[in-house]
Amino acid sequence: MTELVTMQGIEKFFPGVHALRSVSFDLVGGEVHALMGENGAGKSTLMKVMSGIYQPDGGTVAIAGQKVTINGPRAAQDLGIGIIHQELALMNDLTVAQNIFIGREPRLRFGRLDEAALNAQVEAIFATMHVKIDPRAEVRSLSVAKQQMVEIAKALSFKSRILIMDEPTAALNDVETNELFTIIRQLRAEGVGVVYISHKMDEIKRISDRVTVMRDGAYVGTVAAADTPISTIISMMVGRELEAVHVDIPDLSAAPMALEVKGLTRGRLVRDVSFSLKQGEILGFAGLMGAGRTEVARAIFGADARESGEIIVHGKPVQIASPKDAVAAGIGYLSEDRKHFGLALGLDLRDNIAMASLPRFGNKMGVIDDAALGKVADEYIQTLAIRTPSARQEVRLLSGGNQQKVVIAKWLLRDCDILIFDEPTRGIDVGAKAEIYRLLQSLAASGKAVIVISAELPEVLRLSHRIAVMCEGRLTGILPGGPATSQEDIMRLATLRADEPQGALA
């Protein structure tokens, strides 16, 4: 086993945050080393130190036994370090191939680009990855999952000896995740050292050899993945045992109807979707990537124009042509892509949390009561355990998972009767996940109607009172929640295509 990286006593300070406290980490060739920890534990920061984006304020980094200073991304590349960033770092206006080889374009003489060679090389990389993406496609036209695959291809193209993956599967479905794991195993066999960050606990057992846990910027310990139970790793992460959350399906037979959707249609993405939702109910939406769950939510919320379909709120038909109408009708939507639709990254937590409910904090003249606003923001920071020095911190400086919590806080404050959560726990650590599950359940218990869209079946099963399953834009069935339904039942409906005979329909 060759020693690839040894980091010792790494310190990193940000204004108001001691992000890394004497952290040690090491990586050897031919291993997958999982790095675990809650949101804001410092995982991404440590990896940014390793890949030259941040300079440590203390401690040493050695590559193959040699002490080094990595003063930038280029220096890291030269040392054979590749990184897939947690937040996608792609150029939307460029094509896939242009993104992958940015900075290393195949050139002809006089700085001219060899576009043909570029596309051919990218095609070859995709072939080894078994993914079908057109190298000439503009990145903005790709789904988030495909964009993630582009990032992975980019990291692979460096042929790095050290490969850092910061939550690469956050936006991938099971099939894509399996493909990625095949690639990772192959790299491991070739002697590459992989650092793997994820909040999906099951992946850790499947892919990693060793696990290092961090908490609050400090090193907790390193264990062998094979002989350490997940529960041990979790308690190392959160510093306590987590109690299991289970579904208690309430009796809603007498509850009034909150939302009815009839014949919702939008092109081929949403085809004749009808369902209803009672007050106090949590309806899960399951399906494969591209099944049309997000599209249903966006059509209900008025973010996309629907071609036909009726939306009835509390028994009254409502006209929803824009998100404004939806919010007025008491519908809130927490989008899956927080960076684009959910947050004003340059504003602080306080303003983001208040964004959808500002008038409530203004007097008649529109002057905002900052004190009241600050108090409310602090409350949510407390309840959701958002890790931040204060409510005045700019949101872009928070860790990924904590940004997600800010979006949740925003919609909780808006106090809608019907709340649609699209991938509410993407990139959120186990401890906070349990917290959010509890929160969603208490929202339902207080009479709100909740829709949860999630790609993670265990999550859908753990939360939902009923489970709607979609495939290719159609609603293929509604299953009861709780132990009566298995993951297999959901998968069967999720792959039920239109040309096959219809199965059980609720």
Added chain:
Amino acid sequence: MTTAPTAPKINKASGAQQKLLAFASLIVLLLFFSVAAPNFMQTSNIIAILQATSVNGVLAIAATLVIITGGIDLSVGTLMTFCAVIAGVVLTYLGMPLPFGILAAIAAGAGCGLISGTLVAKMKIPPFIATLGMMLILKGLSLVISGTKPIYFNDTPNFYEISTGSLIGDIIPAVPIPNGVLILFIVALTIGYVLNRTVLGRYCFALGSNEEAVRLSGVNADGWKMAIYALAGGICGIAGLIIASRLNSAQPALGLGYELDAIAAVVIGGTSLAGGRGSVLGTIIGALIMSVLLNGLRVMSVAQEWQTVVTGSIIIIAVYADMMRRRKMT
């Protein structure tokens, strides 16, 4: 319209569509004026339109480069004048031969562009502010250097040929296209090629699309940005030569206001002020639309005051049309 099966096709169609839209507007304008003003279509008038486009077109190409990176360059107009004055100093005051004057103008442009680029890339001054400052500095320097008086090029007999001579006309007398227009087309072809086929062009789009991503990819983002501003400055130098040659003098008081016309041409041509998208062809069409419009209104004897009102409205309509088209696609 049927939806294309794959995303890249939709995108390609959109780029072509955008230029088609601008091009169609240009044709419509031409048809309108040729009917409304009988002497509009005369060869001499067409040549006048092209001649008028040459300066704004070259400046707009410079502005296009910077705008694609997500920046803005307010100094193109006064930089053009500054370069003309430098040419005047070298040729008339120092009495050097013509090639030195040409080189000096372009080098002065590139140098000033490099300064703007350094302010933006290294000192992180927002492009609007950095180039606003440069705009005023250069205006002042032009006046100081020239002693606020025009510098004439009477000692350099061939100077006026740069813009008003006609190499093409010498070969094919039927099409006396002035050299200024020829220069515009050479600059356009070159920069079009640079944008689409070279590393520098690629980084132009990449920087405008996601600068952070470029940095994280280990690219020397600051260095390239400075190079792009310098290139844009050099192009302003060429514009300075064209205008000085046309007037056979460097007019130090000229220049202010040209930057807005240049930016207007870029925007009408469909380049996004947000960066990441744009084309030289679009910019050329944009510049042509502006000069056809101004010339046509003049030929129709519309008052000067109203010409400005129309230009302003066209900018707004053009950008709105482009946005609507884009919204329909997504």
